[in-house]
Amino acid sequence: MEPDLxxxxxxxxxxxxxxxxxxxxxxxDFLRHELHLxxxxxxxxxxxxxxxxxxxxxxxxRSCLMLAVQTNAQEISTVEGLSAxxxxxxxxxxxxxxHHGLQCGYCTPGILMTxxxxxxxxxxxxxxxxxxxxxxxxxxxxxxQNIVDAMLAAAETMRASMP
Amino acid sequence: xxxxxxxxxxxxxxxxxxxxKAEYGDDARFLAGGQSLVPAMNFRxxxxxxxxxxxxxxxxxxxxxxxxxxxxxxALTRYRELERAGDFLRLCPLFADALPHIAxxxxxxxxxxxxxxxxxxxxxxxxxxxxxxxxxxxxxxSAGQREIAASEFxxxxxxxxxxxxxxxxxxxxxxxxxxxxxxxxxxARRRGDFALAGVAAAVTLDEEQxxxxxxxxxxxxxxxxxxxxxAASLLIGRRCTRDAIDAVASEVGNTIAPSGNVHxxxxxxxxxxxxxxxxxxxxxxTRVGHGA
Numbered sequence: 001m002e003p004d005l006x007x008x009x010x011x012x013x014x015x016x017x018x019x020x021x022x023x024x025x026x027x028x029d030f031l032r033h034e035l036h037l038x039x040x041x042x043x044x045x046x047x048x049x050x051x052x053x054x055x056x057x058x059x060x061x062r063s064c065l066m067l068a069v070q071t072n073a074q075e076i077s078t079v080e081g082l083s084a085x086x087x088x089x090x091x092x093x094x095x096x097x098x099h100h101g102l103q104c105g106y107c108t109p110g111i112l113m114t115x116x117x118x119x120x121x122x123x124x125x126x127x128x129x130x131x132x133x134x135x136x137x138x139x140x141x142x143x144x145q146n147i148v149d150a151m152l153a154a155a156e157t158m159r160a161s162m163p
Numbered sequence: 164x165x166x167x168x169x170x171x172x173x174x175x176x177x178x179x180x181x182x183x184k185a186e187y188g189d190d191a192r193f194l195a196g197g198q199s200l201v202p203a204m205n206f207r208x209x210x211x212x213x214x215x216x217x218x219x220x221x222x223x224x225x226x227x228x229x230x231x232x233x234x235x236x237x238a239l240t241r242y243r244e245l246e247r248a249g250d251f252l253r254l255c256p257l258f259a260d261a262l263p264h265i266a267x268x269x270x271x272x273x274x275x276x277x278x279x280x281x282x283x284x285x286x287x288x289x290x291x292x293x294x295x296x297x298x299x300x301x302x303x304x305s306a307g308q309r310e311i312a313a314s315e316f317x318x319x320x321x322x323x324x325x326x327x328x329x330x331x332x333x334x335x336x337x338x339x340x341x342x343x344x345x346x347x348x349x350x351a352r353r354r355g356d357f358a359l360a361g362v363a364a365a366v367t368l369d370e371e372q373x374x375x376x377x378x379x380x381x382x383x384x385x386x387x388x389x390x391x392x393x394a395a396s397l398l399i400g401r402r403c404t405r406d407a408i409d410a411v412a413s414e415v416g417n418t419i420a421p422s423g424n425v426h427x428x429x430x431x432x433x434x435x436x437x438x439x440x441x442x443x444x445x446x447x448x449t450r451v452g453h454g455a
Contacts, residue, residue: 136267
């Protein structure tokens with residue numbers, strides 16, 4: 001069977017990419033292998049662990065459950081785009097650092113993408129709301145407590161810097 | 164690459180999608196949110212030769228209300244939109260109870276109501292809610308359209324009445340009855356996991372607080388959503404007292420035949436179903452007249 005190839009053009013972190021992709025290529029593999037944006041991690045590859053979470057038009061999605069061909073003319077954001085301005089960490093990244101919110105770090109990119117979108121929508125979340133928002137991201141190291149602490153602190157920092 | 168090779172076609176219109184389905188039949192699967200189909204393809208449990216991507220069909224998404232008051236939900240409406248549609252949630256409060264139980268935010272940002280119902284997972288919440296609410300499924304093909312009641316739509320695990328050339332395009336929910344209350348409850352091992360058992364309950368009362376209508380449907384305890392409205396009908400003509408509700412719950416326990424799974428024995432599932440039935444009916448009854 002001839003590979004089923006499609007030309008796509010999409011924006012990732014504000015950069016436009018044009019590629020020819022086989023229809024069965026997952027978005028997660030496309031980001032890592034074709035665009036060499038390996039910050040998006042691949043864990044379970046069936047939508048359970050959340051490590052591969054990216055933003056599609058601003059909303060968190062599992063990139064292992066989307067085909068690259070489906071992202072034609074769409075906008076994707078990955079962890080590489082979080083600290084764009086001169087290498088300064090995003091408040092959520094800084095809070096994860098300050099509160100020891102990661103150990104092995106494998107789940108971290110997915111958690112950062114999930115939570116930056118969440119904190120944009122809910123600027124003053126309760127601890128319960130943070131835990132609910134985190135429920136789709138597995139972390140086997142931290143026991144989550146430090147991640148929750150980091151998110152509550154990040155929310156505070158982000159509120160303080162709001163106009 | 165994880166999935167087996169397939170031919171991908173993005174549908175440019177509903178007519179285009181239906182023409183493709185008529186052409187490819189069972190060889191083609193519709194790709195909606197992909198939150199159940201793509202995992203199955205990643206495991207190669209599902210290897211459709213053709214994928215028809217219906218995501219471009221904006222005409223199949225959205226919530227409208229007909230003049231008669233019925234609520235029409237387009238099959239491509241995502242959970243995310245349902246969660247944020249205040250008017251819809253007030254008209255169909257079972258959804259307000261159930262949506263937070265459906266997987267996680269990332270999944271709800273992509274998954275669609277039509278994809279969920281067409282997938283027909285017996286542990287899933289929405290098929291049971293569609294049965295409890297007496298929803299109707301509107302199916303289209305290039306040859307025409309038809310409607311089928313939710314109670315006849317689900318015919319087995321992951322199996323529906325949808326024919327090889329048809330697509331689920333619209334789900335129609337009846338207008339809510341006055342003096343009604345509803346409740347959906349479920350128990351899962353972890354937030355967002357598949358339900359060990361779940362119960363959707365709806366009761367309608369008259370001015371004397373006597374029950375005039377009662378609906379009950381369960382998920383996770385059978386090969387399809389289980390319509391237990393015959394058990395709920397024990398309430399009709401009576402007040403929703405503790406004894407009356409206990410009688411319904413015990414009838415539910417006698418009639419369901421859960422198969423058990425790695426997380427729960429059949430007896431435990433039955434126990435949960437009985438307890439949840441009591442709680443859901445009690446809460447539905449409490450909510451009558453509160454608009455909740």
